[in-house]
Amino acid sequence: MSRGLVILAIVVVLGLSAYPPGEKINLGLDLRGGMHLVLQVETQDALKAEADQDMSRLIALLDSEAGVKGARGVLVENEGDGEDAAEDGAGALESSFRITGVSAANAAKVREVHGDFFNNSWDIARQGDDFLFTIKPPVARQIADQTVEQAMRNIRNRIDTYGVAEPVIQRQGFGGNANRIVVQLPGVDDPERVKALIKKTALLEFRLTHLPYDGQGAFPTREMLVETLKAENQGVIPPDIEILEGNALNELGEVAGTNYYAVARRPTVTGRDLKGARVSQNQFNEAVVNFTLTQEKGKDFGDVTGNNVGRGLAIVIDDHVLSAPRINSKISSDGMIEGNFSFEEATDLATALKSGALPASITTLEERTVGPSLGQDSIDQGLRAGMIGGGLVVLIMLVIYLLSGINAIFVLSLNVVFVFGALAAFGATLTLPGIAGIILTIGMAVDANVLIFERIREELRAGRTVKSAISAGFEKALSSILDANITTLIAALFLFNFGTGPIRGFAVTLSVGILASVFTAVFVSRWIFDLWLSRRQRLERLSI
Amino acid sequence: MQFLTDTNIDFMRLRKPLGIFSTLLVVVALAYVFFIGHLNIGIDFAGGTQIALRFQEQPELDQLRDLLNQAGIESPQIQRYGVESKNEVLIRTATVAGSEEGSSAALLGALDAQFNAGQAAGFDLNREGPESLAALLLRLDPSGLNPIEGADNPYVTVADEIIDLRRDRGLITEWSEVQSLPGVSPEVASAVEQNSRLGSYAILSVENVGPQIGNELREKGVLAVLFSLIGMLIYIALRFELRFGVGAVVAIIHDVAITLGLYALIHYEFNLTTIAAFLTLIGYSVNDTVVVFDRVRENMDKVRKEPLRSVLNQSLNQTLTRTVMTSGTTLVAVATLYVLGGEVLKGFSFILMVGVIVGTYSSVFVASPVVLLWERWVHHRRAGSAG
Numbered sequence: 001m002s003r004g005l006v007i008l009a010i011v012v013v014l015g016l017s018a019y020p021p022g023e024k025i026n027l028g029l030d031l032r033g034g035m036h037l038v039l040q041v042e043t044q045d046a047l048k049a050e051a052d053q054d055m056s057r058l059i060a061l062l063d064s065e066a067g068v069k070g071a072r073g074v075l076v077e078n079e080g081d082g083e084d085a086a087e088d089g090a091g092a093l094e095s096s097f098r099i100t101g102v103s104a105a106n107a108a109k110v111r112e113v114h115g116d117f118f119n120n121s122w123d124i125a126r127q128g129d130d131f132l133f134t135i136k137p138p139v140a141r142q143i144a145d146q147t148v149e150q151a152m153r154n155i156r157n158r159i160d161t162y163g164v165a166e167p168v169i170q171r172q173g174f175g176g177n178a179n180r181i182v183v184q185l186p187g188v189d190d191p192e193r194v195k196a197l198i199k200k201t202a203l204l205e206f207r208l209t210h211l212p213y214d215g216q217g218a219f220p221t222r223e224m225l226v227e228t229l230k231a232e233n234q235g236v237i238p239p240d241i242e243i244l245e246g247n248a249l250n251e252l253g254e255v256a257g258t259n260y261y262a263v264a265r266r267p268t269v270t271g272r273d274l275k276g277a278r279v280s281q282n283q284f285n286e287a288v289v290n291f292t293l294t295q296e297k298g299k300d301f302g303d304v305t306g307n308n309v310g311r312g313l314a315i316v317i318d319d320h321v322l323s324a325p326r327i328n329s330k331i332s333s334d335g336m337i338e339g340n341f342s343f344e345e346a347t348d349l350a351t352a353l354k355s356g357a358l359p360a361s362i363t364t365l366e367e368r369t370v371g372p373s374l375g376q377d378s379i380d381q382g383l384r385a386g387m388i389g390g391g392l393v394v395l396i397m398l399v400i401y402l403l404s405g406i407n408a409i410f411v412l413s414l415n416v417v418f419v420f421g422a423l424a425a426f427g428a429t430l431t432l433p434g435i436a437g438i439i440l441t442i443g444m445a446v447d448a449n450v451l452i453f454e455r456i457r458e459e460l461r462a463g464r465t466v467k468s469a470i471s472a473g474f475e476k477a478l479s480s481i482l483d484a485n486i487t488t489l490i491a492a493l494f495l496f497n498f499g500t501g502p503i504r505g506f507a508v509t510l511s512v513g514i515l516a517s518v519f520t521a522v523f524v525s526r527w528i529f530d531l532w533l534s535r536r537q538r539l540e541r542l543s544i
Numbered sequence: 545m546q547f548l549t550d551t552n553i554d555f556m557r558l559r560k561p562l563g564i565f566s567t568l569l570v571v572v573a574l575a576y577v578f579f580i581g582h583l584n585i586g587i588d589f590a591g592g593t594q595i596a597l598r599f600q601e602q603p604e605l606d607q608l609r610d611l612l613n614q615a616g617i618e619s620p621q622i623q624r625y626g627v628e629s630k631n632e633v634l635i636r637t638a639t640v641a642g643s644e645e646g647s648s649a650a651l652l653g654a655l656d657a658q659f660n661a662g663q664a665a666g667f668d669l670n671r672e673g674p675e676s677l678a679a680l681l682l683r684l685d686p687s688g689l690n691p692i693e694g695a696d697n698p699y700v701t702v703a704d705e706i707i708d709l710r711r712d713r714g715l716i717t718e719w720s721e722v723q724s725l726p727g728v729s730p731e732v733a734s735a736v737e738q739n740s741r742l743g744s745y746a747i748l749s750v751e752n753v754g755p756q757i758g759n760e761l762r763e764k765g766v767l768a769v770l771f772s773l774i775g776m777l778i779y780i781a782l783r784f785e786l787r788f789g790v791g792a793v794v795a796i797i798h799d800v801a802i803t804l805g806l807y808a809l810i811h812y813e814f815n816l817t818t819i820a821a822f823l824t825l826i827g828y829s830v831n832d833t834v835v836v837f838d839r840v841r842e843n844m845d846k847v848r849k850e851p852l853r854s855v856l857n858q859s860l861n862q863t864l865t866r867t868v869m870t871s872g873t874t875l876v877a878v879a880t881l882y883v884l885g886g887e888v889l890k891g892f893s894f895i896l897m898v899g900v901i902v903g904t905y906s907s908v909f910v911a912s913p914v915v916l917l918w919e920r921w922v923h924h925r926r927a928g929s930a931g
Binding site: 030033040187188189344370381390392433439440443446450451458489490494495507510 | 667673679750783816817820862863877883884889
């Protein structure tokens, strides 16, 4: 009797935790619909930026601290770029730059400056007349690590504003591959837009224009611009000027081709100086992005714009000029970015600006998006197959094993309750293969019962009494049941280890199903038989 | 109802002819897979992009192919799939050299250019989700609700309802479908109609696997199968004896080879779920075989001197009922899954179905004869080296 209570308690607990199934069971993306992304943060970008920055700093310090002029720096391209990196995946965590143009007499001063300011992060080596600076591995790893963490925070911010329920954003990989981020977004309908939002580097810069001076002229080809620029600057391109590609707008303000701009290399304002950004509408009812600068930067910006009335200010996003409006008067801290945006584009830009620029570019390694209608279809079909399959199995058991078959049916239903209960209780995810796993265990669940029943039949035939036949049947069948099911569990274990998402769901339901079927066959079946026996003291025949 | 009790079939007598038959089957299957035909390797392992679409009208596959070729996508594999009436198409492209990202953007761009050509860019009711629709309605405010900024969006429910309609149908083809929804007022319906469009296709699923991940999954898949085979061997060798382990492993290899051959023949896609199905097959086959071996061990303990051949026969006969029963019920369950379980699981359930049949056959006609063979061979060698 006490055994019965234990069993009942377990059933009730598991049953309740899974009820109602619609709410309590975690559905996988392949059933709910949604997007699964594996992103790779190109930490190499950040390392390169670090090298660039330190290289400039070194040259400046050589000048100011040691009076060494004329030094030049060149970034060293890694062999790890391109195809090798794709295969290797680990990505060479290397970064180096070369200093040239230093006379032999000044060599010692270079070492001095290195020792004073750069020894923590960079190793120095002489290469002929040049110096090679290589980043130290622990420093490189740290930078890579920070980059990934920052990218993750950034992506999380962007997705939060997008309003996805229960997103999953996790770091993945280890060792050389620790630069991966897994993103799971249930219920997402437009995968392209989400991907674009996540990958938007969103590097915003405002740069004063040189040509066209007021930002309004047209230079439809790069050559034209370069010619004019050279003509005005003694035949060379000044080093503090950069040429960027941008949009050409027609009278209606619509994008109608490309235009080239010569802008200052150093930005007046960057995305980091933004305090806020939001979507709004201008006087033509077009979507625009309103931004606010930090107080400190607002003052600087006011000074710069005040001194440059009449000049163009290029609004550059990811090295692309959106527009270059003319500065008509001093601008302090608020401004507007117009770019012929659709409402969605403006929203996404504001989101990206608010969350900040990504520290490195992001590559999508893997994407799986299941639309919700496909997911719903899968659930419907899976459930139908499960119920019909289960029904057929029950029928077979009844026909073959007669009344004892009812025992098996009861046990089978219990198994299903156990599996769903365990899924809900442990917060495991039900996937489409998982449903297949449940159906499979329904088919195999009867196995343990069959082993026991056949054994009981054998013992009866051998002449044992009903009571001792039942006893012996259970006893002798036990080792078969254990051995057989453990081997299947081994397979499930490897499945779990190897698989991702949907396959893990299958491994989980298979394992739980096996454990449940062993438990119910050994304990519950036994208990039912005992219960039945205890009512009939002298039993001649068994309906089996 | 009792059946197959007290049978006394001499299974071992058939072992030579059946052994030759089985070996032939395995050889033919493997030859087919590796030389004659080939496995339809899916994007999980080969990398690439796969998109499932539902069109408003049945598109011409050749036209689609030309369209994609023009967009610079080489040799796309295009096929119809699913129910005929739903106009569903599956497009698959290979990896693009030097890129992890794949062709989904280019593909969708080309499709948009062709199939949504008459429509200006803008809100696609067949593409966007309920949040975007709710945001759109909030801006337009057709019901004049004048919501305060920061308050809950009052249009969320009606947006959900409209998108649910699309999810049920897969695609909205007529504005009347939106208008006839109960929760949608005429103002909202007309606002939606004027400010959005009905794209002529909907995306059912998108999958893109870059070459890096494709490589990793291939490796992982092979290792998983290899290690689980080794794991089985070790477990059985420990619980029983080495000769039984050998018998079980040979039976597994037999099952996997034949199933693989049939799978390649029918040309189902070979993906991650396929590997999962094969691992399950291995698990089931061993399950079956172990039950027989368990009985063998028990019988051997009972009567020490009995020759192996007759113990094997006896055990097989004793477990025959159970073998047929369990295989029967499992087969019924899996066959139901194959027939009713939907397109996505077709390949998966096919493997399980074939696996149950072949696995049962191998538990009876392959595993035990191999044990006998091994025993005699080892015995022979020992006798040979001793004498």
